Amino acid sequence: MIEGKFRSREVIITFAHLPAGYIVSRLLFNSVEQRITSYKRYLFWGLFGAVAPDIDHIYLLLFNPRQPDHHLYFPHYPVFWFSLLFLSWCWLVISKKNEQNSSLFFLFSLEGTTHMILDSVSRHIYWLAPLSSRIFSIEHLIHLRMPWFIERYPYWELSLEASILVWAAYLLITDRNAGKIRARLTARAD
Numbered sequence: 001m002i003e004g005k006f007r008s009r010e011v012i013i014t015f016a017h018l019p020a021g022y023i024v025s026r027l028l029f030n031s032v033e034q035r036i037t038s039y040k041r042y043l044f045w046g047l048f049g050a051v052a053p054d055i056d057h058i059y060l061l062l063f064n065p066r067q068p069d070h071h072l073y074f075p076h077y078p079v080f081w082f083s084l085l086f087l088s089w090c091w092l093v094i095s096k097k098n099e100q101n102s103s104l105f106f107l108f109s110l111e112g113t114t115h116m117i118l119d120s121v122s123r124h125i126y127w128l129a130p131l132s133s134r135i136f137s138i139e140h141l142i143h144l145r146m147p148w149f150i151e152r153y154p155y156w157e158l159s160l161e162a163s164i165l166v167w168a169a170y171l172l173i174t175d176r177n178a179g180k181i182r183a184r185l186t187a188r189a190d
């Protein structure tokens, strides 16, 4: 029953990964714009990084359906993503200011790290894996520290997800990103 509840809530927050990936890509873009020659490629690696950790879900469904928790696989280990983030940041710092691949790698790693945080909202993540199988979830933490919050706002995760969707839609619509950004990149290339 509890597992079922967690699963349904995971499905809820899962829908936030791609919009969140878009937001992170957009927020980072101004800082790395000078390096980007293809915005499509940039966005592809951003959105791919946002859902990349869930590749282990496909592996689980195909090869190990009895394993109930795909968060036990290394693509859901925070240490894996923070290591990638650190390495990509080092590459970004030492690379030339117009070098694109380092910024794509950094974006991909940042998106995967954000995925770990989002997954920790409604479901557990093994934050100390592989050293420890101790789980951590923000919802559980709120249950322990502020049970009144859950009682007053039982659908707070839904509100969070809705906020992410609205924010992403706002960026997409008001900026009319593709057109504006393409125009900026084209103008720079001229």
Ligand SMILES: [Zn+2]
Pocket: 053, 054, 076, 115, 119
């Ligand atoms: Zn996940």
